[in-house]
Amino acid sequence: MKHNKLSELSTQYEKIIKSWSLRILYDLKAYTMMNMRYGVDDYENLFSLFELDALYERYEDERLSKKKFRKVLKILSKNYHQKIDAKHLEQGALFKNTRELAYLVGLNKTEQALICFGVLLHVSNELEEVSEILGSVSFHVSSNMLSVLLQRDRVKVRKALAKDALLHRTGLLRIDRDGRNQIIYQLSIMNEISDVLLDENQPDIMKALGRFFLPSPKAKLKPENFTHIQTDYDLLKQYLGQCIHKAKQGVNILIFGPPGTGKTEVVRTLAAQLKSSLYEVTTDQSEADYDDAERSRLDAYRLCQYVLKRKKNTLILFDEIEDTFIRDGSMERFGIRTSTDAKKGSFNHLLESNPLPAVWVSNVISHIDEAIIRRFDYVMELKIPPQSVRANIIRQHTKALNVSEKWVKQVASNEALAPALISRAVKVASELETDDTVKTEANLTHILGNTLNAMGHNKNLLNGHSSPISYRLDALNPDYDLAVLQAALKTKTKSGRFCLYGPSGTGKSEFARHLAKELDKPLLIKRASDLLDPYVGMTERNINSMFQQATEEESLLLLDEADSFLRDRSRASRSWEITQVNELLTQMESFRGLFFCTTNLMEKLDQASLRRFDLKIKFDYLKADQVWTLFKQALSDYHYDFTDAKSWQHEVRGLQGVTPGDFATVARQNKFSDQSLNPKSLLQGLEREIKFKRYGAFKGMGFIDGKH
Numbered sequence: 084m085k086h087n088k089l090s091e092l093s094t095q096y097e098k099i100i101k102s103w104s105l106r107i108l109y110d111l112k113a114y115t116m117m118n119m120r121y122g123v124d125d126y127e128n129l130f131s132l133f134e135l136d137a138l139y140e141r142y143e144d145e146r147l148s149k150k151k152f153r154k155v156l157k158i159l160s161k162n163y164h165q166k167i168d169a170k171h172l173e174q175g176a177l178f179k180n181t182r183e184l185a186y187l188v189g190l191n192k193t194e195q196a197l198i199c200f201g202v203l204l205h206v207s208n209e210l211e212e213v214s215e216i217l218g219s220v221s222f223h224v225s226s227n228m229l230s231v232l233l234q235r236d237r238v239k240v241r242k243a244l245a246k247d248a249l250l251h252r253t254g255l256l257r258i259d260r261d262g263r264n265q266i267i268y269q270l271s272i273m274n275e276i277s278d279v280l281l282d283e284n285q286p287d288i289m290k291a292l293g294r295f296f297l298p299s300p301k302a303k304l305k306p307e308n309f310t311h312i313q314t315d316y317d318l319l320k321q322y323l324g325q326c327i328h329k330a331k332q333g334v335n336i337l338i339f340g341p342p343g344t345g346k347t348e349v350v351r352t353l354a355a356q357l358k359s360s361l362y363e364v365t366t367d368q369s370e371a372d373y374d375d376a377e378r379s380r381l382d383a384y385r386l387c388q389y390v391l392k393r394k395k396n397t398l399i400l401f402d403e404i405e406d407t408f409i410r411d412g413s414m415e416r417f418g419i420r421t422s423t424d425a426k427k428g429s430f431n432h433l434l435e436s437n438p439l440p441a442v443w444v445s446n447v448i449s450h451i452d453e454a455i456i457r458r459f460d461y462v463m464e465l466k467i468p469p470q471s472v473r474a475n476i477i478r479q480h481t482k483a484l485n486v487s488e489k490w491v492k493q494v495a496s497n498e499a500l501a502p503a504l505i506s507r508a509v510k511v512a513s514e515l516e517t518d519d520t521v522k523t524e525a526n527l528t529h530i531l532g533n534t535l536n537a538m539g540h541n542k543n544l545l546n547g548h549s550s551p552i553s554y555r556l557d558a559l560n561p562d563y564d565l566a567v568l569q570a571a572l573k574t575k576t577k578s579g580r581f582c583l584y585g586p587s588g589t590g591k592s593e594f595a596r597h598l599a600k601e602l603d604k605p606l607l608i609k610r611a612s613d614l615l616d617p618y619v620g621m622t623e624r625n626i627n628s629m630f631q632q633a634t635e636e637e638s639l640l641l642l643d644e645a646d647s648f649l650r651d652r653s654r655a656s657r658s659w660e661i662t663q664v665n666e667l668l669t670q671m672e673s674f675r676g677l678f679f680c681t682t683n684l685m686e687k688l689d690q691a692s693l694r695r696f697d698l699k700i701k702f703d704y705l706k707a708d709q710v711w712t713l714f715k716q717a718l719s720d721y722h723y724d725f726t727d728a729k730s731w732q733h734e735v736r737g738l739q740g741v742t743p744g745d746f747a748t749v750a751r752q753n754k755f756s757d758q759s760l761n762p763k764s765l766l767q768g769l770e771r772e773i774k775f776k777r778y779g780a781f782k783g784m785g786f787i788d789g790k791h
Contacts, residue, residue: 104213109156113216119147176283183288219263254382274379296387299361302351334440340465343501392438399441434458469636480509499540551750584685585702588744591681599639607638611647623666630670645680707736721760745772
């Protein structure tokens with residue numbers, strides 16, 4: 084007989100593997116299921132394990148009767164178990180580490196025995212081969228087999244394998260209760276726990292469990308960095324403080340929001356202020372199979388809860404849970420977020436039985452069933468902080484760098500600039516070792532821009548809006564006194580809803596920008612492209628978020644292209660067109676700030692919706708005096724010495740249909756000229772813009788006479 088050398092692990096645990104294998108073959112009568120009619124060649128490893136060389140060689144190609152083999156096994160089992168003390172069987176790192184884990188979690192002797200068997204069953208080829216002889220069995224049969232195999236009370240084994248028992252709750256070991264299967268496939272061991280329990284070189288079991296959870300790094304931010312969520316922060320601090328003090332179970336908090344907004348840092352800061360130990364479930368559980376990977380992370384969370392449950396004043400952080408509560412219901416195609424009853428039941432139990440308070444963090448929650456969301460005690464959305472907070476965060480991170488206050492304010496105006504982006508950009512820039520302000524700012528701008536671009540945002544951080552000509556309130560032609568309105572908003576009221584309408588370029592949006600500066604308010608501009616979404620209900624959600632953002636930032640809110648949302652509802656052909664109008668009107672009425680809408684298509688707006696505006700102001704083409712005033716201003720802006728003004732006045736004042744936007748357009752066009760802006764080029768440019776507005780793209784195609 085050719086001896087098959089035992090694997091290193093099987094050699095180390097040879098005694099216990101032999102003991103369990105003999106019990107499988109003899110006590111559980113697995114020998115009766117062996118096919119030895121034509122010899123024992125298929126069982127070479129088994130005979131080698133029990134050193135039955137002579138028997139194997141005799142019956143390698145001849146029939147071995149079950150009765151004779153039973154007699155051999157009976158003698159072998161009796162002699163083996165009489166000779167070896169049961170205590171000597173449970174030797175090695177596996178049993179030592181399992182006992183230490185049992186102390187942490189609270190496992191009894193039966194549960195420890197099941198874990199040790201499960202681990203060796205999955206790592207020992209010899210034990211696996213012997214167990215396969217038993218074939219497929221039901222849960223009822225397999226639990227009885229395990230009691231015989233492990234020499235444990237049958238009732239205790241069944242109790243240890245129950246769904247509400249500690250093994251299942253911690254994720255350490257589960258047994259499949261449905262259908263029939265081989266015992267190796269029925270028993271599931273927690274991913275990577277075998278490596279921990281078999282490790283001979285790890286003196287500290289807590290350190291070994293670091294692959295599942297670790298103490299959280301210290302908080303980098305302070306409570307004052309979260310003034311924009313002051314109410315939520317204070318409520319969470321008070322609630323978690325009480326729950327920790329009272330040792331309440333089933334406490335779960337959900338924090339969600341875009342990546343980089345500081346969700347994890349909020350939790351770390353809260354823990355630091357509460358003087359609590361914070362542990363984070365690790366996220367590097369690598370599994371090729373998606374379901375296995377998520378189950379591994381949930382098991383790590385469960386184990387973390389039970390290992391640390393006796394550790395007072397402790398919080399658990401479960402970060403990046405995007406796929407943990409993935410919905411799988413059949414109503415998905417109708418826009419209803421559902422999960423199967425079994426999955427919901429499992430999640431509900433998970434959110435009711437945790438010994439320690441847990442904070443779950445996610446970038447999105449649109450995939451989570453509403454029934455599950457309702458199970459959280461407190462749900463908080465963390466958005467990108469308002470401009471003033473972004474500026475403070477930039478100042479805090481760039482203390483050691485040489486940047487100007489002007490740059491800080493300019494960069495902070497970018498709405499997509501999350502705190503994490505700032506800290507990482509500063510980390511890179513700090514290593515570049517330059518004291519030059521211009522170079523440092525350029526490096527930071529470039530680094531931030533690259534990241535924003537990768538995230539789908541505009542990478543040009545410093546390309547804010549700037550008009551090529553000076554802004555003049557007296558160079559607008561509204562049907563309401565804008566100076567009076569500006570004074571009233573400064574002294575009398577801080578809220579109002581205004582619809583600015585009229586031809587393109589007449590200064591509607593520019594007036595809102597000017598007003599924001601005069602009132603010293605941030606300006607929040609939204610356009611149709613920012614809000615419209617192809618998915619049902621998402622446009623309404625974006626509209627709601629727009630007003631929330633304006634409220635939080637205390638911004639002047641400007642909605643350009645309002646005709647995209649305030650269409651006449653009587654002409655709507657789709658239900659979502661009506662709901663978008665309704666949502667905007669509802670939010671307008673409850674908004675307590677300054678809200679401006681602009682439109683070039685007043686005739687298409689819903690007439691009933693127009694009543695919601697406090698003022699509707701028409702911006703018209705410039706009057707002759709205003710055209711002349713702006714003509715002189717534009718030349719002055721570009722340093723032209725206008726000594727012969729009178730010779731141009733008559734022709735300039737005779738222009739019809741001119742807007743402030745035309746002046747800005749001509750000034751921009753001058754960048755492509757080899758001459759400075761002068762009266763002739765400015766006048767010709769204005770005439771060209773007027774001609775295009777009158778005849779449009781059809782000029783020169785034979786539709787319109789060339790003269791104007």
